[in-house]
Amino acid sequence: MKSLFLTGFMGSGKTTIGKQLAEKLSLPVIDTDEFIENQLNKTIREIFETEGEKKFREYEKHFLKLVPTENTIVTTGGGIILAEENRAWMREKGYVIYLHCEPDEIIRRLKDDQTRPLLDGDKENNIRTIFSQRLPLYNEADLKIDTMNKNPDEIVEEIEQLIKTLE
Numbered sequence: 633m634k635s636l637f638l639t640g641f642m643g644s645g646k647t648t649i650g651k652q653l654a655e656k657l658s659l660p661v662i663d664t665d666e667f668i669e670n671q672l673n674k675t676i677r678e679i680f681e682t683e684g685e686k687k688f689r690e691y692e693k694h695f696l697k698l699v700p701t702e703n704t705i706v707t708t709g710g711g712i713i714l715a716e717e718n719r720a721w722m723r724e725k726g727y728v729i730y731l732h733c734e735p736d737e738i739i740r741r742l743k744d745d746q747t748r749p750l751l752d753g754d755k756e757n758n759i760r761t762i763f764s765q766r767l768p769l770y771n772e773a774d775l776k777i778d779t780m781n782k783n784p785d786e787i788v789e790e791i792e793q794l795i796k797t798l799e
């Protein structure tokens with residue numbers, strides 16, 4: 633099977649869902665943010681602070697291409713879809729699954745989180761603005777899962793059913 637690329641806004645549950653889905657399907661999971669952090673031995677926040685977002689996006693493009701494109705669950709950074717090149721790559725090499733979560737819920741989930749540099753400052757406003765800019769790009773996915781009012785088990789079950797239609 634081609635790899636599954638989980639996309640979605642920060643806090644939509646990509647890392648959480650990806651881990652559970654991988655366990656259920658007995659597949660390996662790789663998280664692009666963790667992959668970049670491990671390869672560069674720096675946190676995402678450190679990369680943003682010392683090298684800037686533009687450089688981070690270059691790393692993201694580079695490391696995305698090193699991820700296995702078969703039999704792997706790939707959980708992606710929230711901004712991976714910004715580059716047309718990344719969207720095209722993921723759709724060509726695998727299946728793209730967008731986890732949709734409304735901004736109000738994202739705001740609740742990330743209320744105490746300090747690890748996402750793009751949300752520094754007026755977090756609520758930043759979430760709403762970035763979300764609306766990106767929504768059309770997330771919607772280019774092969775599959776869209778509405779995660780609102782569902783627990784991770786329910787979302788994983790739904791993905792399992794939907795991916796059967798892909799093969």
Ligand SMILES: Nc1ncnc2c1ncn2[C@@H]1O[C@H](COP(=O)(O)OP(=O)(O)OP(=O)(O)O)[C@@H](O)[C@H]1O
Pocket residue numbers: 640641642643644645646647648649665708709710741748779782783784787
């Ligand atoms: N379906 C859900 N219901 C309630 N809470 C959830 C759900 N999915 C994830 N969460 C919680 O939301 C928070 C963010 O989830 P997670 O880190 O998986 O998001 P992410 O999409 O990987 O974010 P990022 O793009 O920033 O890496 C976590 O605290 C997680 O426990």
Ligand SMILES: O=C(O)C1=C[C@@H](O)[C@@H](O)[C@H](O)C1
Pocket residue numbers: 641642665676708709710711712747748749750
């Ligand atoms: O949505 C984004 O642009 C980001 C999401 C995170 O996963 C990290 O990749 C980083 O904080 C940027």
Ligand SMILES: [Mg+2]
Pocket residue numbers: 646647648663665707708
């Ligand atoms: Mg994540």
